[in-house]
Amino acid sequence: MTNGKPETAIFGGGCFWCTEAVFDELRGVQSVVSGYAGGSTENPTYEQVCMGTTGHAEVIKIDFDPTQVSFRDLMTVFFATHDPTTLNRQGNDVGTQYRSAILYADERQRAEAAAFIKELDEAKTFKNSIVTTLEPLTEFYPAEDYHQKFYANNPYQSYCQSMIPPKLSKLHKQFAALLKSQSR
Numbered sequence: 043m044t045n046g047k048p049e050t051a052i053f054g055g056g057c058f059w060c061t062e063a064v065f066d067e068l069r070g071v072q073s074v075v076s077g078y079a080g081g082s083t084e085n086p087t088y089e090q091v092c093m094g095t096t097g098h099a100e101v102i103k104i105d106f107d108p109t110q111v112s113f114r115d116l117m118t119v120f121f122a123t124h125d126p127t128t129l130n131r132q133g134n135d136v137g138t139q140y141r142s143a144i145l146y147a148d149e150r151q152r153a154e155a156a157a158f159i160k161e162l163d164e165a166k167t168f169k170n171s172i173v174t175t176l177e178p179l180t181e182f183y184p185a186e187d188y189h190q191k192f193y194a195n196n197p198y199q200s201y202c203q204s205m206i207p208p209k210l211s212k213l214h215k216q217f218a219a220l221l222k223s224q225s226r
Contacts, residue, residue, distance in 0.1 A: 048072060049108050051116050051151070052079055052179055054099035054143035055124035056132025061102045063193035063206050064123050064213050069222045070110025075103045076185040076192070079145050080177050088186055094137040101145060103182050111220060113151060117144070117158050119217055123209045127170035133205065142174040145182075152176055 055061045058076035065074045078086050081098030091098045104116060124132055126142040146152040159172050184190075193202050218224055 047108075048105050049113065050147055051104045051106065051113060052101050052145040052147070052182060053104070053116075053120050054080070054101040054141055054145070055120060055126075056100070056135050056140045056142075057201075057205065058100040058102050058185065058189065059192040059202065060132075060206050060209055061120075061124070062191070063202075064119065064209050065102060065104050065116070066191075066194070067210070067213060067222055068106075068111055068116070068119065068217075068220050069224065070107045071222075072105045072107060073103075074105075076189045077101055077103055078183045078185060079103075079179060079181065080143060084181075085183055088189065091139050092137075094139055096139075098139060098183075099141050099143050099145075100139055100185075101143070101182070103184075113154055114158065115220055117155060119213065119220065120144075121158075121162060121167075121172075121174075122216060123212060125168075126172045126174045127168045129173045142172075143177055144174060145177050145179040147179050152178075 062074045062076050065071055078091050078098040079101045081096040083096035086096045086098050090096050130138050130141050132140050144155045155176050163172055193206050196202055
């Protein structure tokens with residue numbers, strides 16, 4: 043922890059519309075920005091990333107206060123709200139741009155994430171082994187404006203209606219103590 047100094051976590055867990063909606067509800071989370079990371083093309087567009095040729099994953103950048111929510115708490119929610127055992131796939135979204143990934147900001151995050159994944163695998167938390175990649179963060183590119191707060195702005199869009207409510211329901215049931223609505 044860094045005495046309340048904001049930290050950043052970057053997670054790829056499939057479609058960023060889904061992951062953004064989940065992490066936006068956690069206490070201590072100051073901002074969630076949808077974007078692209080882990081690829082080689084500078085300033086990629088959504089269309090380029092969707093083609094799967096840039097190497098980028100759809101990710102979210104979470105700025106958080108570590109005195110209110112820890113990196114471990116964020117990882118716990120991350121692993122519980124997507125399938126970290128399917129390679130380059132989340133539901134019907136298929137391709138490397140939908141890979142499960144933690145893009146670590148420093149060696150401490152890399153070591154903590156590696157230890158956490160090992161712990162989950164050893165506990166056989168999932169039926170299959172975790173395939174989440176640990177990648178150094180080299181560059182984060184914010185997604186286009188229309189992707190930001192997509193669920194909040196488009197709750198009746200069909201993809202949002204089918205994919206996001208089950209994730210939010212799980213979040214509310216399993217992690218109520220971490221929600222902003224439960225802050226004291």
